[in-house]
Amino acid sequence: SQQGEEDPQALSIQEGENATMNCSYKTSINNLQWYRQNSGRGLVHLILIRSNEREKHSGRLRVTLDTSKKSSSLLITASRAADTASYFCATDAPGGGADGLTFGKGTHLIIQP
Amino acid sequence: GAVVSQHPSWVICKSGTSVKIECRSLDFQATTMFWYRQFPKQSLMLMATSNEGSKATYEQGVEKDKFLINHASLTLSTLTVTSAHPEDSSFYICSARDRGLRSSGANVLTFGAGSRLTVL
Numbered sequence: 461s462q463q464g465e466e467d468p469q470a471l472s473i474q475e476g477e478n479a480t481m482n483c484s485y486k487t488s489i490n491n492l493q494w495y496r497q498n499s500g501r502g503l504v505h506l507i508l509i510r511s512n513e514r515e516k517h518s519g520r521l522r523v524t525l526d527t528s529k530k531s532s533s534l535l536i537t538a539s540r541a542a543d544t545a546s547y548f549c550a551t552d553a554p555g556g557g558a559d560g561l562t563f564g565k566g567t568h569l570i571i572q573p
Numbered sequence: 574g575a576v577v578s579q580h581p582s583w584v585i586c587k588s589g590t591s592v593k594i595e596c597r598s599l600d601f602q603a604t605t606m607f608w609y610r611q612f613p614k615q616s617l618m619l620m621a622t623s624n625e626g627s628k629a630t631y632e633q634g635v636e637k638d639k640f641l642i643n644h645a646s647l648t649l650s651t652l653t654v655t656s657a658h659p660e661d662s663s664f665y666i667c668s669a670r671d672r673g674l675r676s677s678g679a680n681v682l683t684f685g686a687g688s689r690l691t692v693l
Contacts, residue, residue: 481647490680491680492683495684499690500687501686501687502666502668502685502686502687503617503666503668503684504684505681505682508681547590548616548617552680558607558619558630558632559607559619559622559670560670560680561680561682563617564616565615565616566614566615568576568614
């Protein structure tokens with residue numbers, strides 16, 4: 461089942477601005493991951509945050525995790541046109557899918573040059 | 574890093590024909606690969622788990638006779654869409670779990686680039 465729910469479903473911002481996407485889930489997790497998908501391409505793993513972590517950084521990416529609220533956010537700072545893509549959160553949780561992950565529905569991010 | 578190669582990236586076929594899509598792990602061994610289907614602006618739908626040397630495990634509602642999966646080696650899984658019909662047109666994606674990453678406790682998947690199937 462798709463337990464992750466990203467919001468917003470779509471986001472359009474100007475280049476240089478920060479983009480924030482949120483993900484909510486329903487069960488306890490081992491970790492939460494964010495993946496990026498360019499149009500017509502496969503998914504690329506961006507970052508993983510474990511259940512005992514609260515914040516993680518990777519380059520222009522900042523991920524937070526609030527297990528009490530069962531939510532995570534992905535912040536992309538100083539956005540670029542090349543960041544235009546769909547972003548999916550995926551939870552690694554007991555009882556998840558056969559692949560071990562449950563993907564959300566994604567946020568489609570458009571960066572206006 | 575781990576690389577998964579998927580081929581072809583796009584294919585157009587006539588209704589009633591069969592289409593084979595290959596998924597290869599290039600620099601690691603994958604005892605398990607996963608096949609997904611994705612509709613426009615939707616999330617991934619797991620179709621089946623491909624197991625090296627044994628039968629694939631299909632998700633509920635996925636026809637195993639329609640979507641034949643073969644995992645002949647530790648680096649190759651194939652998905653064959655048999656007797657394709659226009660409703661089978663979709664984006665198909667494979668993924669594999671890098672055993673090296675798995676041993677570190679992180680369940681991170683490496684995805685192929687996807688295959689766009691259009692059935693006329």
